Structure formats: structure tokens, C-alpha cells
Amino acid sequence: MNGTISLGTGRRKAEQRHRRYYERYLWTGGLLVFLFGWNAAELGLSARLFIEGLPHFLALVAEMFPPNWQVLTGGRVWWGILETLSMAFMGTFLGAAVSFVLGILAAGNAAPSRAVREAVRTLMAAERAVPTLVIILLLVVVVGLGPFAGMLAIAIGSVGMLGKLFAEAIENADPKPLESLESAGATGMQVIRYGVLPQVMPSFIANTLYRFDINLRAALFLGVVGGGGVGFDLHMAMSLFRYADALAITAVVLVMILLAEKLSDYLRRKIIGQEVLQ
Amino acid sequence: MSVPAPGAMRLHLKKFRKYVAPALVATLLLWGASTVCRVDLGALLAGMPRGVALFGHMLPPRWEDFPALAGPALETVQIASVGTVLGAVLALLIALAAAGNLSPHRAVRELARGALTAERALPDLIIILFFVAIVGLGAFPGVMALAVCSVGMLGKLFADAFEEVDPKPLEAMAAVGATRAQIIRYAVLPQVFPSLIANTLYRFDVNIRMSIFLGVVGAGGIGFNLVMSMRLLRYQEAFAAILVILVLVVMCEQLSDALRRRVLGQEVLR
Numbered sequence: 001m002n003g004t005i006s007l008g009t010g011r012r013k014a015e016q017r018h019r020r021y022y023e024r025y026l027w028t029g030g031l032l033v034f035l036f037g038w039n040a041a042e043l044g045l046s047a048r049l050f051i052e053g054l055p056h057f058l059a060l061v062a063e064m065f066p067p068n069w070q071v072l073t074g075g076r077v078w079w080g081i082l083e084t085l086s087m088a089f090m091g092t093f094l095g096a097a098v099s100f101v102l103g104i105l106a107a108g109n110a111a112p113s114r115a116v117r118e119a120v121r122t123l124m125a126a127e128r129a130v131p132t133l134v135i136i137l138l139l140v141v142v143v144g145l146g147p148f149a150g151m152l153a154i155a156i157g158s159v160g161m162l163g164k165l166f167a168e169a170i171e172n173a174d175p176k177p178l179e180s181l182e183s184a185g186a187t188g189m190q191v192i193r194y195g196v197l198p199q200v201m202p203s204f205i206a207n208t209l210y211r212f213d214i215n216l217r218a219a220l221f222l223g224v225v226g227g228g229g230v231g232f233d234l235h236m237a238m239s240l241f242r243y244a245d246a247l248a249i250t251a252v253v254l255v256m257i258l259l260a261e262k263l264s265d266y267l268r269r270k271i272i273g274q275e276v277l278q
Numbered sequence: 279m280s281v282p283a284p285g286a287m288r289l290h291l292k293k294f295r296k297y298v299a300p301a302l303v304a305t306l307l308l309w310g311a312s313t314v315c316r317v318d319l320g321a322l323l324a325g326m327p328r329g330v331a332l333f334g335h336m337l338p339p340r341w342e343d344f345p346a347l348a349g350p351a352l353e354t355v356q357i358a359s360v361g362t363v364l365g366a367v368l369a370l371l372i373a374l375a376a377a378g379n380l381s382p383h384r385a386v387r388e389l390a391r392g393a394l395t396a397e398r399a400l401p402d403l404i405i406i407l408f409f410v411a412i413v414g415l416g417a418f419p420g421v422m423a424l425a426v427c428s429v430g431m432l433g434k435l436f437a438d439a440f441e442e443v444d445p446k447p448l449e450a451m452a453a454v455g456a457t458r459a460q461i462i463r464y465a466v467l468p469q470v471f472p473s474l475i476a477n478t479l480y481r482f483d484v485n486i487r488m489s490i491f492l493g494v495v496g497a498g499g500i501g502f503n504l505v506m507s508m509r510l511l512r513y514q515e516a517f518a519a520i521l522v523i524l525v526l527v528v529m530c531e532q533l534s535d536a537l538r539r540r541v542l543g544q545e546v547l548r
Contacts, residue, residue: 036363039356043417043498057412086314093308129528131487133494133501134520137508141332142325147315152322220403225494225505231403235495238407250404258399 060243067251068244071237077249080223080230081256083147087229088216088260091154095215096208099159103166103204109178110170110192121167128160132218133225140226150227154215165207169200205271209264216260220253230256336517343518347503351522354499355530357417358482358489361424365485366478369429373436379448380440380462394437397430402488410495420497424485435477439470475541479534486530490523500526 040046071077102120104110111117136153143149178195186194223231230253237246375381376390406423413419447465456464493501500523507516 032363036360039360040421043353043356043360043421045360045418045421049418053413053418060408060412082314086311089307090311090315090317093311129524129531131490131523131527133491133504134523137504137516138329138332141508142329143318143321144325148317148321151315151317217401217403220401221491224403234403235407238411241411243411246407253401253404254399257401261399 064243064247066244067247068242069248071242071245071248072252077230077233077252080228080233081252084216084219084223084229084231085256085260087147087151087154087222087227088212088219091151091219092158092208092212092215094151094155095158095211096162096204098155099162099166100204102159102163103170104192104196106163106167107170109173109175110196112188120163124160124163124167126160127156128164132157132221136222136225136227145226145228147228150219150222150229153222153227154218157218158211158215162204162207162211166200166204169203170196173199202272206268209268209271212264213261216257332513335513338514339518339521340514341518343515344522347500347519347522350493350498350500350503351526353417354489354493354501354526355486357420357492357497357499358424358485358530361421361489362428362478362482362485364421364425365428365481366432366474368425369432369436370474372429372433373440374462376433376437377440379443379445380458380466382458390433391437394430394433397426398434400430402427406488406492406495406497410497415496415498417498420489420492420499423492423497424488427488428481428485432477432481436470436474439473439477440466443469472541476538479538479541482534483531486527490527 102124105112105116106120106124108117111120132153135156136149139149139152139156143152173196177199178191181191181195219227219229220231220234223229223233224235230249234246234249234253237243237249372390372394375386376394378387381387381390402423405426406419409419409423409426413422443466447469448461451461451465489499490501490504493499493503494505496502500519504516504519504523507513507519
């Protein structure tokens with residue numbers, strides 16, 4: 001008897017929970033569908049537009065083939081590739097170097113004072129909020145068009161994320177080695193050098209390599225707004241309706257990105273693996 | 279006597295291979311890269327006064343521009359949100375085919391995984407330029423480009439989430455004769471729902487930033503206003519656009535953070 005009653009209340013409770021679950025999701029779901037439809041209508045989207053665009057799409061794809069490999073013989077595209085790679089590499093390196101210092105200053109257990117820590121944290125949060133587009137537009141005014149502006153934009157754009165991750169890694173470091181170093185009379189610098197850094201370097205390097213992958217793609221975008229590199233050539237080919245050229249450049253860019261990602265993957269695995277083994 | 283012991287020699291060699299050789303390679307690469315980038319500290323120093331003057335020209339922002347910027351700002355948010363939702367729906371369908379435990383066939387799974395990987399490898403810039411070329415200027419190419427750009431990342435994350443579900447409810451439902459659609463609906467989706475929502479919200483953050491860039495290539499939104507003001511050297515207008523963009527980015531991030539915490543927190547509590 002007792003058993004059936006408890007089963008009944010259990011089932012009722014389950015049903016209630018079920019209903020509440022659905023009411024909640026139906027409400028939010030309905031709201032989202034409404035918002036989606038309203039936004040889509042406001043933007044002038046429709047299925048008709050999509051269907052009408054299809055033949056155009058096929059025509060454009062047809063125009064891209066065969067890719068015009070001639071465009072690669074001039075050397076202009078290869079120089080662009082080199083510029084893009086250099087921007088991403090140099091920018092990531094500079095950004096990582098600055099993040100290294102800022103990360104230490106922003107970590108609660110390594111910062112010289114609370115005020116410094118808060119100031120650096122705020123600075124990095126502000127940087128993360130600023131889109132790279134804004135940074136490059138301002139930098140172009142300061143140092144002029146070209147890969148130097150793009151490289152600086154990438155460096156500045158990396159600091160917010162890398163600095164934050166580095167600071168978090170330092171804060172999560174095992175405090176025991178730090179304490180024993182301190183009790184043996186080590187200075188603040190020595191504690192950081194021998195207690196903190198060995199623990200956090202693998203994650204710092206892995207994050208920097210990951211950021212390089214992001215920055216390589218960002219470097220393509222920067223070409224469009226005056227940052228130099230192969231993004232500019234690609235944008236030009238597309239704007240001048242040279243679709244066959246654009247496809248050839250796209251192929252080269254794809255190979256570049258895949259190779260760079262393979263390399264950074266390999267380095268990441270090697271560095272992290274080696275440190276784990278120690 | 280002065281000849282080092284073989285052990286010490288090996289240690290030196292190890293140290294060289296571990297520290298000195300990578301440092302040499304890095305220095306060489308940095309030198310090459312800085313040459314290609316035309317790194318010029320003189321230009322940077324010479325530009326500093328120009329940078330300071332730029333801020334002088336920007337202040338104060340043209341406050342009367344703000345009402346006019348509301349429309350483009352709203353358009354940016356709309357492009358990002360519609361693009362994200364379209365991309366998430368597409369990604370969900372592909373992920374169902376790409377998840378090892380739900381896919382109808384091995385070949386379908388490999389095909390879907392391959393498509394997702396290919397999309398992730400394709401730089402977003404290429405996708406955006408492609409859609410602008412096909413559809414022309416306006417919000418439509420922007421939405422389509424963002425949707426396609428989102429599919430690769432979301433599809434992979436969704437498929438991974440599907441593969442990590444607890445298989446017991448699935449087996450129990452299969453044992454009592456549920457169809458594949460019923461299993462997905464009642465055993466899989468409730469388990470992965472929080473992660474689907476959280477990842478989609480994260481992608482929305484990414485897409486807001488991308489949607490600001492879309493204006494540069496003519497796909498609508500507030501990025502266009504910013505770039506135009508900068509090109510026409512109307513710095514006070516540009517500063518107004520920058521302020522609106524910053525508010526937009528921060529607000530959208532706060533919103534998606536709050537929603538994400540709500541979705542994940544609520545599920546953790548249950």
C-alpha cells in the first residue's frame with residue numbers, strides 16, 4: 001500500500017517537473033522563434049531571395065573554374081603569403097612577450113600590489129572588448145598602411161586574451177613549491193622564476209600557439225583594411241570580378257593555413273608532452 | 279684533465295638541443311619576419327604625435343550622430359543573431375549525421391565530419407567575400423556568410439557532445455522499440471541541450487565581432503559607418519561609431535554570459 005502511494009506522488013512530481021521543463025523551454029523557444037522571424041523579416045531575408053540567388057551562385061562557381069594559376073607566377077601573391085605569415089608570427093610573438101609581463105602583474109599571487117593587479121586586469125579586459133577592426137583603423141593613421149600596422153594590430157589584439165589566460169594559469173599554480181622557496185629565503189623574482197614559471201610555461205606556450213592559429217586568420221582580414229598581406233590580393237581579385245584568380249589564391253591560402261595549423265599542433269603536442277613527462 | 283666527462287658532454291649537447299637551437303631558429307625567424315613586415319621603430323615613434331593628434335581630433339564624439347547610428351547597430355545585432363541561429367540549425371542537422379552513435383551509416387558520418395573539417399579550414403574571409411560576390415551588397419550576404427562560418431565549429435562541438443552522451447537511456451529506449459527520431463528527441467537532446475545552447479551563445483559573441491567587420495566589405499551594419507568616417511577623415515563621427523561598437527560588444531557579451539550561466543547553472547542544479 002505504502003509503496004503505491006509513494007509511487008503515485010513520485011510520478012506526479014515527475015510529471016510536474018516535466019511540465020515545468022516544457023513550459024520553460026516552450027516560452028523561451030517561442031520567444032526565440034519570434035525574434036528570429038522578426039529579425040529576418042527586418043533584414044529583408046526570404047526563401048525567395050535564397051532560391052533566386054541559387055543560379056547566380058552556380059554561375060559564379062562555374063566562373064571560378066578552372067582556377068587561373070597564372071596569377072601565382074608573378075610573385076606578388078607569394079610575397080603576400082609571406083607578409084601574412086610574418087604579420088601573424090611577429091604579432092603573436094610581440095603580443096605574447098607583452099602578455100608575459102602583464103600576466104604576471106595581473107595574477108593575484110604574483111602581482112606586486114593590489115592596485116597594479118586591478119589596473120592591469122582592467123586594461124586587458126578593455127583590450128578584449130575592442131574589436132581588431134577598430135585597432136587597425138587607428139593604427140593605420142599612426143604608422144600608415146602596410147604590414148607593420150597589421151603586425152601591431154595583431155600584437156595588441158592578442159594581449160587581452162593571452163594575458164588573461166596566463167594570469168589565470170599563474171593563479172592556479174600549486175602554491176607548495178612557492179611557499180617552500182619563500183621559506184628558504186628566495187626573493188619575489190626567484191619565486192616566480194623557479195616556483196611559478198616551470199608550472200605555467202607549457203600552458204603559456206600552448207595558448208600562444210593556439211593564438212597564432214587565430215592570428216593567421218585575423219591577418220587575412222587585416223589585408224582588407226590596409227594591413228597588407230595576401231588578404232588584400234584576395235579582396236582585390238574578388239572586387240575586380242577576377243574569380244578564377246581568386247580561386248587560385250584561395251587554394252594557396254588554404255594550403256598555408258593547413259600547414260601552419262599542422263606545425264602549431266605538432267609543436268603544441270611536443271611541448272606539452274615533454275613537460276608532462278618531466 | 280680538461281676534457282669534460284662524456285656524461286657532461288652529453289648534458290651540454292642536450293642543453294644545446296633543448297634551448298640554444300630553438301632560440302637560434304626563433305631569432306632567425308623573427309629577424310626574417312620583422313624584415314618582411316617592414317618593422318620600423320622610427321615610423322612608430324614619428325607616428326606617436328599623429329596618434330595623440332588623432333585622439334584630439336576625435337574628441338568630443340559627435341553626439342548628434344548617435345540616433346543615426348542606432349539603425350546600423352541594430353542591423354549588426356540582427357545579422358549576427360539570424361546568422362548564428364541559421365548556422366546552429368544547419369550545424370545541428372550535420373552533427374546528427376556526424377556523431378558516431380547517431381549517424382545512420384559510417385560513410386555518412388565520414389562525409390559529414392569531412393565537410394565540417396573542410397569548413398573550419400576555410401578562412402572566414404574567403405566565405406564572406408564569396409557571399410558578397412554572389413549576393414551583392416546588403417545584409418543578406420552577411421547573414422549567409424556568418425551562418426556558413428558558424429557551421430564548422432558548432433557542428434564539431436555538437437557532434438562531440440552527441441558522442442559523449444550517456445548511452446544507457448539510448449539503449450533502454452532502443453530496447454523498448456523506439457524509433458531513431460524518438461531516441462534522439464527523448465534520450466539525446468535532453469542530455470546535450472545545455473551544451474548546445476552554451477556553444478551557440480559563445481558563437482554569437484564571435485559573430486557579433488565578425489558582423490562588425492562585415493560592414494567593411496559592404497555587407498551591412500555599423501562597421502560600414504566606422505570605415506567610411508575614417509576614410510573621409512571625419513574623426514568625431516568615427517569616434518561616435520567606435521563608442522557605439524564598444525557598447526554593443528560589451529552588452530552582447532554580458533547578455534550571452536548571463537544566459538549561458540543560466541542555462542548551464544540550472545542544468546547543473548537539477
